[in-house]
Amino acid sequence: xxxxxxxAIITGAGKGLGKSIAEEFYKEGALLALFxxxxxxxxxxxxxxxxxxxxxxxxxxxVTDEMxxxxxxxxxxxxxxxIDILVNNAGISLHKPTKEMSVEDFxxxxxxxxxxxxxxxxxxxxxxxxQKRGKIVNIASLGGRTGRPGVGVNYAASKAGVIGLxxxxxxxxGPSGIYVNSICPGPILTEQTRQYPADVFASxxxxxxxxxxxxPQDVADAAVFLSSNKSDWITGVTLDVxxxxxxx
Numbered sequence: 363x364x365x366x367x368x369x370a371i372i373t374g375a376g377k378g379l380g381k382s383i384a385e386e387f388y389k390e391g392a393l394l395a396l397f398x399x400x401x402x403x404x405x406x407x408x409x410x411x412x413x414x415x416x417x418x419x420x421x422x423x424x425v426t427d428e429m430x431x432x433x434x435x436x437x438x439x440x441x442x443x444x445i446d447i448l449v450n451n452a453g454i455s456l457h458k459p460t461k462e463m464s465v466e467d468f469x470x471x472x473x474x475x476x477x478x479x480x481x482x483x484x485x486x487x488x489x490x491x492x493q494k495r496g497k498i499v500n501i502a503s504l505g506g507r508t509g510r511p512g513v514g515v516n517y518a519a520s521k522a523g524v525i526g527l528x529x530x531x532x533x534x535x536g537p538s539g540i541y542v543n544s545i546c547p548g549p550i551l552t553e554q555t556r557q558y559p560a561d562v563f564a565s566x567x568x569x570x571x572x573x574x575x576x577x578p579q580d581v582a583d584a585a586v587f588l589s590s591n592k593s594d595w596i597t598g599v600t601l602d603v604x605x606x607x608x609x610x
Contacts, residue, residue: 364590366391369442371435373425373482374452376403378552379501382578383449383585385411388418390586395438397423397452425452425478431485445489447589450479450524451501457514468516475520476527483531483542491538497589498531500524500544501581504604507546512566521546525600532598541597543588548604550576571606 370387374380375396381403384396388411396404401422408420419441423434438445453475456467479500490496505513506521525544532542549555549566567575584603587593602608 363389363391364586364592365447367393368446368589369393369395369438369444370447370449370589371395371397371438371445371482371486372449372451373397373423373478376400376407378554379547379550379578379581380449380451381407382582383451386579386582386586387447387589388412390590392417392447393442394418395434395442396420397425397434399424399452425450425482426473428481428485431481435485435489439489444493445486445496446493447497447499448482448486449499449501449585449589450482452478453501453520455514455517457512457517460515463514463516467514468519471514471516472520472523475517476523479524479527483527487535487538487540490535490540494539496535496538496540497593498535498540498542499585499588500528500542501585502528502544502546502600504546504548504602504608507600507602507608510566512562528600529598536597541588541593543593543597544600545581545584545588546600546602546604546608547581548576548602548607550578550581552578567605567607569607570604571609574605576603576605 370392375384376398398404404420408418412418502524503521505518509518528544
């Protein structure tokens with residue numbers, strides 16, 4: 363097991379990529395703290411994974427509220443005695459043409475997708491510094507690299523910001539033994555994307571080098587790698603998980 367007895371916080375763990383990451387981390391032996399603003403989702407997932415609640419806890423957490431996040435981190439530490447991994451996955455999208463997008467629409471996405479990872483990362487640093495080790499994995503997006511079709515400027519800007527946040531944190535925290543990396547998924551078949559017509563999903567995959575569709579499991583596997591000691595010479599990296607749509 364690559365994450366045996368590691369304590370991992372996963373934000374936005376109630377569905378989609380966050381849920382898949384949580385399930386894979388649990389298989390790899392991690393102790394989990396599942397954060398989500400929709401508490402019923404993470405509560406149900408915690409019950410499914412571990413009915414005893416010895417290895418999994420669910421927390422109603424708004425990643426944009428610093429006081430709530432600080433309190434949530436303390437709850438995790440109080441239960442498990444350490445925090446080894448943070449996966450900043452919580453995010454939203456509000457796709458609209460720029461001329462139809464309000465400032466409120468722009469700021470809402472920035473607040474959750476970029477301020478959220480900043481707040482959560484800031485709040486976990488002291489715990490990781492004390493143990494002189496930690497792993498932070500930020501979920502960015504191919505849209506943050508290229509402005510793909512179907513990606514609003516708010517989403518693209520937020521995810522580009524996550525990449526910059528990742529690189530700067532990696533340099534700042536590296537001397538303390540804290541590794542910070544990000545994952546840029548391409549189009550992934552989730553509950554949300556399956557609602558789009560097949561031709562729309564296909565348009566997002568133009569230029570893909572392989573026939574295989576992207577699945578949540580693909581992102582979860584990358585998150586396991588970047589959270590484990592198998593990636594102990596890797597920091598400040600953005601790992602593209604996109605089937606070869608973008609190669610750089």
